[in-house]
Amino acid sequence: MFRWFIVAFWGAMWGLSVQAHPMDATEFSLRSSVSLSDAELMVVVVLEVPLNDVVVEFARMYPDRNQVSEDDIEAFKEMQWKRLTDGLALKINSETREVTWSPLGSPINGRASEGFFVYMVGGRVVPSEGGFSSPLVVELDNQAHIEASMVLSAYAAGAAPWIVLENNALDVLGSRAEMVDVSEDPLGWTRDPALRNLRIVFQR
Numbered sequence: 001m002f003r004w005f006i007v008a009f010w011g012a013m014w015g016l017s018v019q020a021h022p023m024d025a026t027e028f029s030l031r032s033s034v035s036l037s038d039a040e041l042m043v044v045v046v047l048e049v050p051l052n053d054v055v056v057e058f059a060r061m062y063p064d065r066n067q068v069s070e071d072d073i074e075a076f077k078e079m080q081w082k083r084l085t086d087g088l089a090l091k092i093n094s095e096t097r098e099v100t101w102s103p104l105g106s107p108i109n110g111r112a113s114e115g116f117f118v119y120m121v122g123g124r125v126v127p128s129e130g131g132f133s134s135p136l137v138v139e140l141d142n143q144a145h146i147e148a149s150m151v152l153s154a155y156a157a158g159a160a161p162w163i164v165l166e167n168n169a170l171d172v173l174g175s176r177a178e179m180v181d182v183s184e185d186p187l188g189w190t191r192d193p194a195l196r197n198l199r200i201v202f203q204r
Contacts, residue, residue: 025115026050028148029189034138036202037159041092041125041132043140044104047084048116054080077103077110080119087144092125093137099123132202135165140198152195153188155180158202166201168194 029048034041058076062068085101103109104120111118154169154177169177172192182188 024149024151026052026149028053028145028150029116029152030142030144030150030196031153031155032140032142032195032198033154034140034156034198034200035159036132036136036138036157036162038131038162039126041136041138042122043088043090043099043124044120044122045084045088045142045144047080047119047144049080049119049145051112051115051117054112054117077119080110080117081121084119084144085121087142087146088121088123089141089143090123090125091137091139091141093133094139097125099125132204134162134202134204136162136202138198138200138202140200142196142198146196149191150193151189151191152193153182153190154195154198156198156200158204161204162202163204164200165203166199168197168199 028050029046031046033044035044036042059065061076062072081101081103088099088101090097090099101121101123104122106120108118109120153173154167156164156167156169156177157180158164164178167177172190172194173188176182176185176188179185179188
Protein backbone atom coordinates (compact mmCIF):
# COMPACT_ATOMS: atom_id res chain seq x y z
CA MET A 1 0.00 0.00 0.00
CA PHE A 2 2.77 2.43 0.94
CA ARG A 3 4.71 1.94 -2.29
CA TRP A 4 1.56 2.03 -4.43
CA PHE A 5 0.40 5.26 -2.86
CA ILE A 6 3.74 6.98 -3.38
CA VAL A 7 3.80 6.04 -7.06
CA ALA A 8 0.17 6.99 -7.62
CA PHE A 9 0.38 10.28 -5.73
CA TRP A 10 3.60 11.47 -7.32
CA GLY A 11 2.75 10.29 -10.80
CA ALA A 12 -0.72 11.80 -10.77
CA MET A 13 0.22 15.04 -9.08
CA TRP A 14 2.95 16.09 -11.48
CA GLY A 15 2.74 13.54 -14.24
CA LEU A 16 5.68 11.73 -15.78
CA SER A 17 7.34 15.01 -16.70
CA VAL A 18 7.32 16.25 -13.08
CA GLN A 19 5.89 19.70 -13.63
CA ALA A 20 6.59 22.53 -11.20
CA HIS A 21 3.87 24.53 -9.47
CA PRO A 22 2.28 27.16 -11.75
CA MET A 23 2.87 30.20 -9.53
CA ASP A 24 5.84 32.59 -9.38
CA ALA A 25 9.15 30.84 -10.02
CA THR A 26 10.75 32.69 -7.10
CA GLU A 27 8.31 31.23 -4.57
CA PHE A 28 8.68 28.07 -2.55
CA SER A 29 5.81 25.58 -2.61
CA LEU A 30 4.44 22.98 -0.22
CA ARG A 31 1.88 20.37 -1.23
CA SER A 32 0.53 17.98 1.38
CA SER A 33 -1.46 14.81 0.87
CA VAL A 34 -3.27 12.82 3.55
CA SER A 35 -4.67 9.41 2.66
CA LEU A 36 -6.47 6.89 4.88
CA SER A 37 -7.27 3.22 4.44
CA ASP A 38 -7.99 0.45 6.90
CA ALA A 39 -4.32 -0.49 6.68
CA GLU A 40 -2.65 2.88 7.26
CA LEU A 41 -2.72 6.64 7.40
CA MET A 42 -0.26 8.00 4.86
CA VAL A 43 1.06 11.56 4.73
CA VAL A 44 3.17 12.90 1.87
CA VAL A 45 4.70 16.39 1.78
CA VAL A 46 6.41 17.78 -1.33
CA LEU A 47 8.55 20.90 -1.14
CA GLU A 48 9.83 22.88 -4.13
CA VAL A 49 12.68 25.31 -3.54
CA PRO A 50 13.61 27.82 -6.25
CA LEU A 51 16.78 26.78 -8.02
CA ASN A 52 18.67 29.97 -7.19
CA ASP A 53 17.99 29.64 -3.45
CA VAL A 54 19.49 26.16 -3.41
CA VAL A 55 22.49 27.15 -5.53
CA VAL A 56 23.28 30.12 -3.28
CA GLU A 57 22.99 28.08 -0.09
CA PHE A 58 25.09 25.25 -1.49
CA ALA A 59 27.79 27.67 -2.65
CA ARG A 60 27.87 29.27 0.78
CA MET A 61 28.37 25.88 2.44
CA TYR A 62 30.85 24.60 -0.17
CA PRO A 63 32.63 27.64 -1.66
CA ASP A 64 35.24 25.58 -3.50
CA ARG A 65 33.19 23.62 -5.99
CA ASN A 66 36.28 21.73 -7.12
CA GLN A 67 36.41 20.12 -3.69
CA VAL A 68 32.75 19.08 -3.54
CA SER A 69 32.27 15.32 -3.12
CA GLU A 70 29.29 13.02 -3.54
CA ASP A 71 29.17 12.80 0.25
CA ASP A 72 28.82 16.59 0.41
CA ILE A 73 25.92 16.50 -2.03
CA GLU A 74 24.17 13.74 -0.09
CA ALA A 75 24.73 15.61 3.19
CA PHE A 76 23.14 18.69 1.66
CA LYS A 77 20.10 16.68 0.58
CA GLU A 78 19.79 15.16 4.04
CA MET A 79 19.90 18.63 5.54
CA GLN A 80 17.05 19.77 3.28
CA TRP A 81 14.90 16.75 4.11
CA LYS A 82 15.53 17.23 7.82
CA ARG A 83 14.66 20.91 7.59
CA LEU A 84 11.36 19.89 6.04
CA THR A 85 10.53 17.11 8.49
CA ASP A 86 11.53 19.17 11.53
CA GLY A 87 8.65 21.48 10.64
CA LEU A 88 6.03 18.70 10.55
CA ALA A 89 3.76 17.64 13.40
CA LEU A 90 0.88 15.17 13.23
CA LYS A 91 -2.06 14.72 15.58
CA ILE A 92 -4.71 12.02 15.47
CA ASN A 93 -7.83 12.66 17.53
CA SER A 94 -5.97 15.50 19.30
CA GLU A 95 -3.07 13.25 20.33
CA THR A 96 0.40 14.03 19.00
CA ARG A 97 1.81 11.07 17.10
CA GLU A 98 5.47 10.37 16.60
CA VAL A 99 6.06 9.74 12.91
CA THR A 100 9.17 8.43 11.22
CA TRP A 101 9.42 10.74 8.23
CA SER A 102 11.51 9.40 5.37
CA PRO A 103 12.59 10.71 1.95
CA LEU A 104 10.49 9.16 -0.80
CA GLY A 105 12.13 6.81 -3.24
CA SER A 106 11.71 8.89 -6.37
CA PRO A 107 14.52 9.67 -8.83
CA ILE A 108 13.55 13.35 -8.75
CA ASN A 109 13.76 13.62 -4.95
CA GLY A 110 16.56 16.00 -3.99
CA ARG A 111 17.15 17.03 -7.59
CA ALA A 112 16.34 19.97 -9.83
CA SER A 113 13.31 20.02 -12.12
CA GLU A 114 11.84 22.93 -14.08
CA GLY A 115 13.54 25.67 -12.07
CA PHE A 116 13.08 24.10 -8.63
CA PHE A 117 14.74 21.58 -6.39
CA VAL A 118 12.19 19.02 -5.22
CA TYR A 119 12.22 17.45 -1.75
CA MET A 120 9.66 14.78 -0.87
CA VAL A 121 9.02 13.05 2.45
CA GLY A 122 6.41 10.62 3.66
CA GLY A 123 5.24 9.16 6.94
CA ARG A 124 2.73 6.50 7.89
CA VAL A 125 0.73 5.48 10.91
CA VAL A 126 -0.69 1.98 11.25
CA PRO A 127 -3.76 1.32 13.39
CA SER A 128 -3.83 -0.51 16.67
CA GLU A 129 -5.30 -4.00 16.80
CA GLY A 130 -8.86 -2.68 16.85
CA GLY A 131 -8.32 -0.51 13.78
CA PHE A 132 -8.73 3.23 13.38
CA SER A 133 -11.64 4.79 15.23
CA SER A 134 -14.37 6.55 13.29
CA PRO A 135 -14.58 9.46 12.95
CA LEU A 136 -10.82 9.99 12.74
CA VAL A 137 -9.54 13.55 13.07
CA VAL A 138 -6.15 14.14 11.46
CA GLU A 139 -4.26 17.41 11.95
CA LEU A 140 -1.06 18.15 10.05
CA ASP A 141 0.92 21.21 11.12
CA ASN A 142 3.60 22.29 8.67
CA GLN A 143 5.94 25.07 9.79
CA ALA A 144 8.77 24.26 7.38
CA HIS A 145 10.39 27.31 5.79
CA ILE A 146 8.00 29.59 7.64
CA GLU A 147 10.07 32.62 6.61
CA ALA A 148 9.84 31.92 2.88
CA SER A 149 7.40 33.29 0.34
CA MET A 150 5.27 30.17 -0.04
CA VAL A 151 2.42 28.84 -2.13
CA LEU A 152 0.51 25.90 -0.70
CA SER A 153 -1.76 23.13 -1.84
CA ALA A 154 -3.37 20.12 -0.19
CA TYR A 155 -5.25 16.96 -0.99
CA ALA A 156 -7.05 14.36 1.12
CA ALA A 157 -8.66 11.06 0.21
CA GLY A 158 -10.08 8.00 1.88
CA ALA A 159 -10.03 4.45 0.49
CA ALA A 160 -13.32 2.58 0.88
CA PRO A 161 -14.96 2.34 3.33
CA TRP A 162 -13.38 5.63 4.48
CA ILE A 163 -14.59 8.99 3.20
CA VAL A 164 -13.46 12.55 3.86
CA LEU A 165 -16.13 14.15 6.03
CA GLU A 166 -14.38 17.47 6.63
CA ASN A 167 -11.31 19.11 5.10
CA ASN A 168 -10.38 22.69 5.91
CA ALA A 169 -8.48 22.92 2.60
CA LEU A 170 -11.89 23.00 0.93
CA ASP A 171 -12.51 26.38 2.58
CA VAL A 172 -9.50 27.78 0.73
CA LEU A 173 -9.21 25.77 -2.49
CA GLY A 174 -12.78 24.62 -3.00
CA SER A 175 -13.17 21.46 -5.07
CA ARG A 176 -9.50 21.58 -6.06
CA ALA A 177 -8.68 20.21 -2.61
CA GLU A 178 -10.25 17.00 -3.92
CA MET A 179 -8.13 16.88 -7.07
CA VAL A 180 -4.89 14.90 -7.21
CA ASP A 181 -3.41 16.89 -10.11
CA VAL A 182 -3.30 20.69 -9.82
CA SER A 183 0.16 21.06 -11.34
CA GLU A 184 -1.03 23.45 -14.06
CA ASP A 185 -3.95 25.02 -12.21
CA PRO A 186 -3.19 28.28 -10.34
CA LEU A 187 -6.52 27.94 -8.51
CA GLY A 188 -5.20 24.75 -6.94
CA TRP A 189 -2.61 26.79 -5.02
CA THR A 190 -2.83 29.57 -2.46
CA ARG A 191 -0.68 31.89 -0.41
CA ASP A 192 -3.12 31.54 2.49
CA PRO A 193 -1.12 30.19 5.46
CA ALA A 194 -4.23 28.37 6.66
CA LEU A 195 -3.03 25.40 4.63
CA ARG A 196 -0.06 25.07 6.94
CA ASN A 197 -2.57 23.70 9.45
CA LEU A 198 -4.64 20.96 7.85
CA ARG A 199 -7.58 19.43 9.68
CA ILE A 200 -9.23 16.48 8.01
CA VAL A 201 -12.01 14.33 9.42
CA PHE A 202 -12.43 10.83 8.02
CA GLN A 203 -15.45 8.61 8.58
CA ARG A 204 -16.30 5.06 7.67
